[in-house]
Amino acid sequence: MLTLDQCLKANRPLLFTVAESDIELLGYLRDNYKETEFKVYSSTTSALIDLNSLLKGDPDPEPPMVVKGKATPLNILFRQILETKFDSSNVCFIKYIFLDCQTYMNTAQNVRYVKDILSRYQLDPHFAVNLIFVSQYVNVPMGLERLSEVAFFDVPEETQLKEQSDFLSEKLGLKEKPSEEVIINLRGMTKFEVEQAYLQSYQLFKKIDLDFIRNFKKSSIAKTDLLSLMETDMTFDDIGGLDRLKKWIKKSYGGWTVEGKKFGLPLLKGILLVGIPGTGKSLTAKVLGKVWGLPAIKFEMSKLFSSRIGESENNMHRILKLFETVSPVVVFIDELEKSMAGIESSTFSDAGTTARTMAAFLSWMQDTTKPVFVVATANAVSYVPPELISRFDKVFFVNLPQKEERKEIFKIHLKKIKRDPALFDLERLAEKSKDLSGREIEQAIKEALYNAYHDKKEITTDNILEVLNSKPGIMLTMKEKVGALLKWVGWDDQRHNGIRADYASLPDNIDSIQAEIEKMINEVSSDDKA
Ligand SMILES: Nc1ncnc2c1ncn2[C@@H]1O[C@H](COP(=O)(O)OP(=O)(O)O)[C@@H](O)[C@H]1O
Numbered sequence: 001m002l003t004l005d006q007c008l009k010a011n012r013p014l015l016f017t018v019a020e021s022d023i024e025l026l027g028y029l030r031d032n033y034k035e036t037e038f039k040v041y042s043s044t045t046s047a048l049i050d051l052n053s054l055l056k057g058d059p060d061p062e063p064p065m066v067v068k069g070k071a072t073p074l075n076i077l078f079r080q081i082l083e084t085k086f087d088s089s090n091v092c093f094i095k096y097i098f099l100d101c102q103t104y105m106n107t108a109q110n111v112r113y114v115k116d117i118l119s120r121y122q123l124d125p126h127f128a129v130n131l132i133f134v135s136q137y138v139n140v141p142m143g144l145e146r147l148s149e150v151a152f153f154d155v156p157e158e159t160q161l162k163e164q165s166d167f168l169s170e171k172l173g174l175k176e177k178p179s180e181e182v183i184i185n186l187r188g189m190t191k192f193e194v195e196q197a198y199l200q201s202y203q204l205f206k207k208i209d210l211d212f213i214r215n216f217k218k219s220s221i222a223k224t225d226l227l228s229l230m231e232t233d234m235t236f237d238d239i240g241g242l243d244r245l246k247k248w249i250k251k252s253y254g255g256w257t258v259e260g261k262k263f264g265l266p267l268l269k270g271i272l273l274v275g276i277p278g279t280g281k282s283l284t285a286k287v288l289g290k291v292w293g294l295p296a297i298k299f300e301m302s303k304l305f306s307s308r309i310g311e312s313e314n315n316m317h318r319i320l321k322l323f324e325t326v327s328p329v330v331v332f333i334d335e336l337e338k339s340m341a342g343i344e345s346s347t348f349s350d351a352g353t354t355a356r357t358m359a360a361f362l363s364w365m366q367d368t369t370k371p372v373f374v375v376a377t378a379n380a381v382s383y384v385p386p387e388l389i390s391r392f393d394k395v396f397f398v399n400l401p402q403k404e405e406r407k408e409i410f411k412i413h414l415k416k417i418k419r420d421p422a423l424f425d426l427e428r429l430a431e432k433s434k435d436l437s438g439r440e441i442e443q444a445i446k447e448a449l450y451n452a453y454h455d456k457k458e459i460t461t462d463n464i465l466e467v468l469n470s471k472p473g474i475m476l477t478m479k480e481k482v483g484a485l486l487k488w489v490g491w492d493d494q495r496h497n498g499i500r501a502d503y504a505s506l507p508d509n510i511d512s513i514q515a516e517i518e519k520m521i522n523e524v525s526s527d528d529k530a
């Protein structure tokens with residue numbers, strides 16, 4: 001992939017540029033391409049806004065060009081561009097910049113115009129026009145993918161951030177220089193955002209406040225719908241059971257500390273939590289970042305894959321880059337199998353884009369040297385390619401809660417409805433909730449609470465037992481899927497653990513587990529025959 005500078009210097013005729021901040025991009029062009037003629041526009045449905053004054057620093061903007069009738073403002077501008085007359089003695093490029101215009105580009109007419117402009121560019125040596133589209137995401141209109149170049153306008157590097165921080169500190173007349181930690185937290189922010197954050201922090205606190213900068217950064221990451229910052233009030237105390245998984249997480253904390261690094265602990269890449277729905281996988285993933293004291297970002301990978309052909313690949317590159325810039329960070333991908341569903345058919349359905357995008361993710365996980373930790377969950381493994389599974393440091397199998405775990409879960413959720421668990425018969429509740437997931441236990445308590453309220457009585461063990469008795473439970477409704485999952489995980493008698501995944505907590509009855517798994521698989525396959 002060419003860099004933005006390479007594309008500009010080579011006068012590439014059609015360029016799609018991804019920039020976090022278009023203001024920053026324009027500033028960069030103004031400072032570094034003084035000799036070049038830019039014409040800058042942003043478009044709405046009915047008006048085209050001429051932003052050339054912005055680039056030149058001229059305070060009087062041109063009035064917007066408003067059109068009536070059928071032609072859109074972009075149509076009219078494209079026609080004007082197509083008809084530009086060039087003096088043959090002097091070929092000087094005009095670079096048209098369109099900010100956030102892609103939404104209006106997905107019409108056959110505009111695509112046609114752009115193609116005509118490109119043809120003229122190729123045929124007529126005097127026609128010196130480049131079209132540059134700028135937006136926060138790669139969004140190449142259908143039909144132009146092959147004709148265009150994509151370039152990224154990067155966020156500043158750490159040394160640049162340090163320079164800018166020094167510059168701003170001096171300008172604001174700060175007595176105290178911002179700490180190293182502040183600078184680290186600027187990573188991933190654009191210059192414009194850094195300036196805004198410093199100004200606002202100074203106004204509020206008369207200094208550069210670390211917490212303020214952290215919060216400012218959170219809101220800047222949350223700008224895209226593929227990523228969101230995850231914050232949770234939950235802790236390990238809100239998760240019943242899963243002791244082996246919790247232990248691993250606690251143990252691995254060392255990898256993020258300075259002493260751990262000095263000791264030579266290698267960087268961890270990630271864990272995959274596979275298991276039965278409603279057993280606390282997402283819950284644990286959400287809490288993990290907090291336990292390690294790292295920020296956590298949720299990555300909606302399935303949304304990325306559902307975007308239009310050609311976009312997902314570039315956006316994946318961009319997002320992976322962002323993870324690295326904001327590292328150390330925990331990246332949470334929920335329900336991985338949903339993102340994978342289209343991969344196998346990818347060669348037929350989308351010219352291999354989905355498969356390529358996934359491959360980009362895989363090699364990034366392998367190659368990245370930045371502290372980015374991926375925690376992914378999956379309710380089924382059949383769609384998740386084995387080469388992905390093998391990228392994780394650990395795969396944990398999250399089973400249905402065992403008896404002691406169910407007791408803990410009852411306690412947690414009774415406390416959540418502000419009841420004293422000591423007033424309930426936890427032993428019986430745990431006994432009667434065999435084969436239910438944590439989510440189902442939570443739901444049963446809620447339902448029982450409603451029933452008690454309706455009867456105008458305080459909730460008791462009996463209310464909950466009544467609901468439990470009427471519940472079919474996940475084991476019955478999803479027997480096949482659960483059976484397939486257990487079969488995949490397998491069981492190693494010697495190690496007392498799964499074969500393809502580690503049990504997040506040990507089953508109550510280790511001696512009979514093999515038999516139970518086999519029984520279950522047999523039941524599933526005899527159902528098949530029936
Ligand atoms: N081990 C558990 N301890 C406490 N609550 C649980 C547990 N497992 C599930 N729950 C409850 O069920 C809800 C759904 O669990 P979740 O983590 O989303 O399940 P999944 O494994 O499908 O990702 C949780 O928000 C929590 O309220």
Ligand SMILES: [Mg+2]
Nearest residue numbers: 281282334377
């Ligand atoms: Mg989940």
